[in-house]
Amino acid sequence: MTLLLFLKSLQRKAEKELKEAKELKQLDDIFQKYLGKKGELTAILRSLEKLPETKRAKVGKQANNLKNLVKQRIEVKAKKMRLVKEVAKKTDWIDVTIPGRKPLAGHLHPLTQIKSQAEEVFQSIGFSVVEGPEIENEWYNFDALNIPKDHPARDAWSTFWLKDSKLLLRTHTSPVQVRYMEKNNPPLRIIVPGRIFRHEATDASHEINFYQVEGLMIDKKVSAANFKAIIQEFFKRFFGKETKIRMRPSYFPFTEPSFEVDMSCLNCRGEGCPVCSQTGWLEMMGAGMVHPTVYKATGLNPKYWQGFAFGIGMDRLAMMKYKINDIRLFYGGDLRFLNQF
Ligand code: PHE
Numbered sequence: 001m002t003l004l005l006f007l008k009s010l011q012r013k014a015e016k017e018l019k020e021a022k023e024l025k026q027l028d029d030i031f032q033k034y035l036g037k038k039g040e041l042t043a044i045l046r047s048l049e050k051l052p053e054t055k056r057a058k059v060g061k062q063a064n065n066l067k068n069l070v071k072q073r074i075e076v077k078a079k080k081m082r083l084v085k086e087v088a089k090k091t092d093w094i095d096v097t098i099p100g101r102k103p104l105a106g107h108l109h110p111l112t113q114i115k116s117q118a119e120e121v122f123q124s125i126g127f128s129v130v131e132g133p134e135i136e137n138e139w140y141n142f143d144a145l146n147i148p149k150d151h152p153a154r155d156a157w158s159t160f161w162l163k164d165s166k167l168l169l170r171t172h173t174s175p176v177q178v179r180y181m182e183k184n185n186p187p188l189r190i191i192v193p194g195r196i197f198r199h200e201a202t203d204a205s206h207e208i209n210f211y212q213v214e215g216l217m218i219d220k221k222v223s224a225a226n227f228k229a230i231i232q233e234f235f236k237r238f239f240g241k242e243t244k245i246r247m248r249p250s251y252f253p254f255t256e257p258s259f260e261v262d263m264s265c266l267n268c269r270g271e272g273c274p275v276c277s278q279t280g281w282l283e284m285m286g287a288g289m290v291h292p293t294v295y296k297a298t299g300l301n302p303k304y305w306q307g308f309a310f311g312i313g314m315d316r317l318a319m320m321k322y323k324i325n326d327i328r329l330f331y332g333g334d335l336r337f338l339n340q341f
Contacts, residue, residue: 003044003051003055003059004058004059004062006044007044007059007062007063007066010034010040010041010044010066011066011069014030014034014066014069014070015073017030017033018030018070018073018074018077021077023081024078024081024082027074027077027078027081030070030074031070031071031074034067034070035067035070035071041063041066041067041070044059044063045060045063045064045067048060048063107341108341109330109338109341110318110322110330110338110341111211111314111315111318111330113341114314114317114318114321115193115211115213115314117238118191118193118213118234118238118312118314118317119191119193121234121237121238122191122213122215122234124237125230125233125234125237126189127189127190127191127215127217128189128190128191129190129191129192129193130176130180130190130191130192131176131192131193131194132170132173132175132176132179132180132192132194133170134169134170134194134195134196134197135162135167135168135169135170136167136168136169136170136175137166137167137168138166138168140170140175140178140179141157141159141168141170141171141172141174141175142154142157143297144175144178144294144297144298145174145175145177145178145253145254145294145297146253146254146291146293146294146297147253147254151253153251153252153253157171157172157198158171158198158199158200159171159198159199160197160198160199160208169196169197169209170194170196170197171196171197171198172196172212172214172311173192173193173194173196173212173213173214173311174214174254174309174311176192176194176214177192177214177216177254177290177294177309178294178297178298180192180216181216181218181294181295181298181299181300182298182299185300186218186219186220186300186304186305186307187218187219187220188216188217188218188219188307189216189217189218190215190216190217191213191214191215191216192212192213192214192215192216193211193212193213193214193314194211194212194214195209195210195211196209196210196211196212197209198210202328204325204326204327204328205326205327206327207315207327207328207330207331209331210313210314210315210327211313211314211315212311212312212313212314213311213312213314213317214309214310214311214312215287215308215309215310215311215312216290216307216308216309217230217307217308217309218290218300218305218306218307219305219306219307220304220305220306221306222306222307222308223306224257224259224289224308226308227287227289227308227310228245228247231245231261231285231287231310232245235263238317238321239266239320239321241266243263243264243266244263244264244270245261245262245263245264245284246261246262246281247259247260247261247287248260248261248262250286250288252286252288253291253293254288254290254291254293254294254309255286255287255288255289255290255291255308255309256288256289256291256292257288257289258286258287258288259286259287259288260283260285260286260287261283261284261285261286261287261310262281262282262283262284263281263282263284263320264280264281264282265279265280265281265282265320266320266321266323267320267323268280274325275319275320275323275324275325282316282320283313283316284312284313284316284317284320285310285311285312285313286310286311287308287309287310287311288308288309288310289306289307289308290306290307290308290309315327315330318330322341
């Protein structure tokens with residue numbers, strides 16, 4: 001084989017190997033194999049001087065071309081490989097300038113949302129928001145509200161008593177009426193949103209703990225007509241539409257006269273559905289004109305003052321607003337339910 005043909009076959013071999021090389025190390029090996037100290041091409045280049053002059057120019061040119069070609073291919077390919085490596089490395093980095101993933105955040109419970117909405121509406125018609133303790137004594141929860149010991153009306157509020165004490169979990173928010181009247185002189189206009197407790201069996205409309213919004217308005221000439229107007233306005237603003245209400249006579253020891261207030265069911269517009277147990281009406285609150293005994297218990301003179309009190313079932317407000325027919329859903333902690341609000 002002539003040297004020229006040998007160079008050609010060397011070139012084919014080198015090109016094939018270069019094509020197949022996948023690692024920088026392989027490129028290095030190829031360099032050594034052809035152009036290293038003991039490289040095949042190096043050997044030819046060294047032997048050029050021994051060639052007769054006629055051949056030397058031609059073979060020399062070919063050999064140098066091949067040398068340049070191999071060198072150039074290796075360089076180009078190595079550059080590419082280094083770039084790929086660099087990019088791969090970069091994707092492993094932590095880029096601290098990228099905004100972090102948002103941690104899962106909770107949101108307000110539907111009843112908390114309802115509480116703020118109710119507060120807002122009452123504040124917009126001149127009521128202040130007041131709070132009271134969840135652990136009460138008999139005086140505030142019962143006696144001062146004209147429910148003395150052994151009075152049958154106490155049975156209406158099945159009570160959780162605290163062990164070894166005369167304390168109890170308040171069965172309604174009405175004790176805060178008493179606490180507030182003791183410390184403040186009329187005119188009074190307050191609401192008291194809060195948690196209450198009843199020792200009762202639970203079902204779709206009863207829970208052992210739930211929420212009320214107590215209301216109290218006392219001045220020189222506050223009538224049941226004022227009560228009706230204010231409650232109607234409250235419902236209108238709270239539900240965002242005109243709602244029908246009706247007042248039925250009722251009995252509470254701390255009000256006289258007493259009423260129960262129903263609103264027309266928003267779910268079926270009064271036609272009857274599961275939310276309103278087919279009646280078209282939902283009982284929303286107990287209310288009445290503050291009883292003289294309560295004024296006396298708090299040091300106010302019933303001759304000078306008159307007013308009304310009410311206790312709205314906050315859970316019922318929420319059930320009506322969101323069309324929920326089971327109160328227990330609010331307390332079950334099921335995220336599939338809660339995430340809808
Ligand atoms: N406290 C009563 C209840 O829990 C509701 C009520 C409040 C009634 C104020 C009259 C006046 O049922």
